[in-house]
Amino acid sequence: MSQQKILLQPRSIVVPGELIAEGDFQIPWSPYVLKIGNKYYSTIVGLFDVKDSQFEIIPLEGSYYYPKVGDIVIGLIDDIEIYGWIVDIKAPYHAYLPASNLLGRPVTPGEDLRKYLDIGDYVIAKVENYDRTIDPVLSVKGKDLGRVTSGIVVDIMLVKVPRVIGKNRSMYETLTLESGCSMLVANNGRILANCPSQLAEKVLILKI
Incomplete structure (x- = not known):
């Protein structure tokens, strides 16, 4: 069993791709933590917390989606x-x-x-x-x-949702035209994109 090592102080702010821990931790599966080998990385901007020698990442309040019926x-x-x-x-x-x-x-x-x-x-x-x-x-x-059976899912900040759609869907149409991808922009800050190639995926993600 590899040695467990938490690399950050409790209540630290983390960003996507930041290394947060190494070793063999038995933590519940989380979309906010990516495990590669014996290393753990954050996938979002959030608050790193430690409890009973385990850790979790809590999304910052500004990234929360508040549901509405029909969304x-x-x-x-x-x-x-x-x-x-x-x-x-x-x-x-x-x-x-x-x-x-x-x-x-x-x-x-x-x-x-x-x-x-x-x-x-x-x-x-x-x-x-x-x-x-x-x-x-x-x-x-x-x-x-x-x-979802095909495509990629991209997380964006909720404040970006109206911008991605744009006035009269202008930005949406520009993004799909320039990338060649089709998109579904959901109310909760996730985008499902179906693209003709990996290059088109990269183009779309960079423009978003």
Whole structure:
């Protein structure tokens, strides 16, 4: 077992690509931490915290998305429960996608939901229900909703969403024309891009 080494002080601000720890840590899977070999890197601008010899990265408040019913979001499957999925939508709290909503039928007892959506998968969904008393509930019923099967997902700051779309979709059309990519810009600061080549992907990411 390799030696565990946390490289930052608790409550440090981290940026994407910053090395935060080395060794073999048994931390819960997180979209904000990238493990390469025995090294751990931040994937976002956030707050690095340590508790009981373990660590986590908390997105800064300015990067939070606050859901509204009817919003289209690109969610990241974070966990699987008996009757549905826990979904990261870049909000201060997780969203829930009922399996019955995706399957169009009740869940069979003991059914392996990983066959449909696994941890690390992306899903395009609509915020169906949310208020201050319950976590957001998602739906994938509708045109172009469901599991992401192709393309790349790019995270942007929420303040950039209106700029990427632009007035009368002008910036959106410029980006798609110059890169050759098609894009879905979700309300929660994630973009799904389908590009003809890796070079086109790089062009799009640089322009965003």
